[in-house]
Amino acid sequence: MNSSVKYLESFFYLKSVLLTLKYIVYIHPMKNLILLLNFILMPFLLLASDHLSGKPRILVFSKTAGFRHSSIPNGKAAILKLGKEHGFEVDTTENASYFNEASLKKYAAVIFLQTTGNILNNDQKAAFEKYIKAGGGFAGIHAATDTEYEWPWYGKLVGAYFVSHPAQQEATLNVVERSHISTKNLPAVWKRKDEWYNFRNLDSTLKVLITIDEKSYQGGINGAIHPMAWYHEYDGGRAWYTELGHTEESYTDQKYLGHLLGGIQYAIGGTRKIN
Ligand SMILES: [Zn+2]
Numbered sequence: 001m002n003s004s005v006k007y008l009e010s011f012f013y014l015k016s017v018l019l020t021l022k023y024i025v026y027i028h029p030m031k032n033l034i035l036l037l038n039f040i041l042m043p044f045l046l047l048a049s050d051h052l053s054g055k056p057r058i059l060v061f062s063k064t065a066g067f068r069h070s071s072i073p074n075g076k077a078a079i080l081k082l083g084k085e086h087g088f089e090v091d092t093t094e095n096a097s098y099f100n101e102a103s104l105k106k107y108a109a110v111i112f113l114q115t116t117g118n119i120l121n122n123d124q125k126a127a128f129e130k131y132i133k134a135g136g137g138f139a140g141i142h143a144a145t146d147t148e149y150e151w152p153w154y155g156k157l158v159g160a161y162f163v164s165h166p167a168q169q170e171a172t173l174n175v176v177e178r179s180h181i182s183t184k185n186l187p188a189v190w191k192r193k194d195e196w197y198n199f200r201n202l203d204s205t206l207k208v209l210i211t212i213d214e215k216s217y218q219g220g221i222n223g224a225i226h227p228m229a230w231y232h233e234y235d236g237g238r239a240w241y242t243e244l245g246h247t248e249e250s251y252t253d254q255k256y257l258g259h260l261l262g263g264i265q266y267a268i269g270g271t272r273k274i275n
Helices: 002-027 031-052 072-086 122-133 152-158 248-252 254-268
Strands: 057-061 089-093 109-113 137-141 161-164 169-175 189-194 198-200 207-212 227-234 237-242
Touching (some): 057 254, 072 248, 072 254, 109 254, 122 237, 137 254, 152 237, 227 254
Parallel strands (some): 057 089
Antiparallel strands (some): 161 198, 169 189
């Protein structure tokens, strides 16, 4: 928060310097000299303001109104570390009042980390919808599909709703799309142990990244194509979801962390939103 305020202050300072220069140019008799100075200074000012636009900032939201995963602290710590290593700022919160228009504008992406149940009120939902419509990014992790069942817009954003899961066990994942930023470093066939969700309301337009082979474990009910990670453009914004990440161990697994990093980077997108 402090650093973004600092950035904003510096930005406004630079803006006022530029405005003053322009003002002098219009009223000062030594127009040409001032124009020349302005011309010389401009590249430095532009460079400085580009620098001051800073790193993209993300909001990691882990409020729970239902089941609470013990891996939430592991997830927060892992994303903070990814931010430090890969050039994005991370705010973590369980406070839904962050979901207002002015606050959300600061974030290039919002991450729902193991959220559960109904966690936003109507005003907060409206602010989040507006944020996505304005080109915002979303990434959902594991229980993000066990969240806000009575908010159809959210269901479509995250891509599906959780139905049930069997006991944790090893299974075979097929990484069916390996050109995406979140899967490019994964093996085509990935065996791992986790808690595997069954889904309902799976959106048929999702771009599926990973499926699970239901023959490789007990308790899958989605059939031949059982998506486990996906992305899509939705209502003006970007959304990415991974089912993976129930276990605490996930958040020190380099393959999983690379997958998560890519999902966050997809959600951040190419444009850096600075208020
Ligand atoms: Zn779980």
